[in-house]
Amino acid sequence: MKKLEEIRECLIEMKNISSLMVDLAFSSVMYNSDDIADEVYLLEEKMDELTLRVKKLALKAAKNVDDPESLLSIIEMATINEQIGDSAYEIADIVLRNVEPHPIIRKIMHDVEEEIGRVKVNKGSILIGKSLKQLKLPTKVGVRLIAIKRDGKYIYNPSRDEVIREGDILIAVGSGIDRLRELSNEKGEEGELIEEE
Known part of the structure; x- marks a missing residue:
């Protein structure tokens, strides 16, 4: 059934978004980053849209199934993912409201995260036009991309064949974030080309 397939796709996207929101929310507090907190805010809006869509699709699908109550678990799953997103937003809101977290909070997160x-990819970046397979970011830069935001949409766990474009927002994890910023030409300077093996 087409509606159930749409529901499945929405729930997968909600799972990916909620996981990303939690990671970003904790990082926004750890590094006192308004940029990362703003990204959580945008994702929270997307999560609300998806929750409403799943509920509408489930109601429509209920008309065509023998046991409509079986769809309640779908609505519950969407609601739980939305609650996770709401909680992540509340964490990031600490940064957006300029509330200074107690030093022990950053200490705990520093130890576990x-x-x-x-990172935004700007004109002149040597990353543009190269696939993740070519760039080998985990080994050469020390970061792993967990998502790419492109034209307002997210690519989660991008494949090795994904090609970086100008204007992409890279959501990365690892010790080489500063180096990734240099390569992305965030300051409008020419980066040094990564050597090919």
Whole structure:
């Protein structure tokens, strides 16, 4: 049934978004980053849209199934993912409201979290036009891309064949975030080409 396939796709996207929101929310507090907190805010709006869509699709699908109550678990799953997103937003809101977290909070997160960064690929970046397979970011730069935001949409866990474009927002985790910023030409300077093996 087409509606059930749409519901499945929405729930997968909600799972990916909620996971990304939690990572970004903690990082926004850890590094006191308004940019990362703003990304959580945008994702929260997307999560609300998806929740409403799933509920509408489930109601429409209920008309054509023998046991409409079986669809309640779908609505519950969407609601739980939305609640996770809401909680992540509340964490990021600490940064957006300029509330200074207690030092122990950053200490705890520093001990358990890798650095997560939001990096924009600007004109002149040597990353543009190269696939993740060519760039070998985990080994050469020390970061792993967990998502790419492109034209307002997210590509989660991008494949090795994904090609970086100008204007992409890279959501990356690892120790080489500063190096990734240099390569992305965030300051409008020419980057140094990564050597090919």
